[in-house]
Amino acid sequence: MKYSNITKAKFINRPNRFIAEVEIExxxxxxxxxxxxxCKEILIPGCEVWLHAPxxxxxxxKYDLVAARKQSxxxxxxDSQAPNKVVKEWLEKQNYEKIIPEYTYGASRIDFYLERNILQEKTLMEVKGCTLEIDGMGYFPDAPTERGVKHIKELIKARKEGYRAVLAFVIQMxxxxxxxxxxxxxxEFGExxxxxxxxxxxxxxxxxxxEPDSLEII
Structure with a gap:
């Protein structure tokens, strides 16, 4: 997944979770x-950030803040939308005959429904992006997520009903x-x-x- 129109900036502060003040030239x-x-361990005043102008x-x-460099x-x-985009690119190389994003199952929208006919396999996959790193280990979530717990419960139900159920963490670093x-x-998420x-x-x-302008599953 690659961005166009990337601009480097310096992070100043984050008045609320939706916006930030940055300095550009x-x-x-x-x-x-x-x-x-x-993202409190990432977005520290003075850190380097990268912006995308869609x-x-x-x-x-004008800009979306999509990447940042930690003090380390x-x-x-x-970018919370990036994991689903890179997973779709990755899935398209995994020999699935059917890939359906945003699939309605139970009371939720699951990120992907997948079929591989050769294995008689039907899969439901939920994707989570990991941006929290502590001492060389990734952690999720970095804030309480009732939605995340709900999705896991749907995957448990799907597994019991015979689906292959997958929770995929995209490690964004x-x-x-x-x-x-x-x-x-x-x-509750851990439980x-x-x-x-x-x-x-x-x-x-x-x-x-x-990279400042890209994210790729390797």
Whole structure:
């Protein structure tokens, strides 16, 4: 997945979870933050950030903040829409005959419904983007996510009904190969994930290479 029109800037602050103030060539600009998570260990005043200008008519802000560099030097893609895009690109190389995004199942929209006829296999896959890194380990979520718990419960139900059920974590940074539940922030998510594993829901860790203008599953 590649962005066009990428601009480097300096992060100033984040008045709320939807917007941030950044500095571009000495000028302060209000930008949209494409991640409603906390990102508090990433978005620290003075850090380098990268902005995407989608050029959509009628927008209130010209730019979306899509990537940032932590104080450790690690570059992280924080675009919450990027994981589904890169997973779709990846799935198209995995010999599925049918790939349906945003599939309605039960009371939820599951990110992907997949079929591989040769294996008589029907799969429901939910995708989560991981941007939280602590001491070389990925964690999810970085803020409580009732929606995330709901999706796991739907995957448990699907598995019991005979589907192959998959929870895929897209690790939006280089060098991290595993994601653990952030039980300090949301214990219920960890409990749901453990129940899912026990009934056979598969958990995938999709490692990535990140550049300011791209995200790629490797």
């Amino acid at each position: 000495g000028k302060v600009e209000i930008v949209h933050v494409k991640n409603t998570g906390r 050029g959509t008519p009628g927008r209130k802000t 030097g690690m570059l992280i893609n924080i 280089d060098g991290i190969v595993e994601v653990r539940p952030n039980v300090d922030t949301h214990p 749901a994930l453990e129940k899912a594993r026990k009934v056979g829901v598969e958990v995938l860790f999709l490692t990535c290479h990140v």
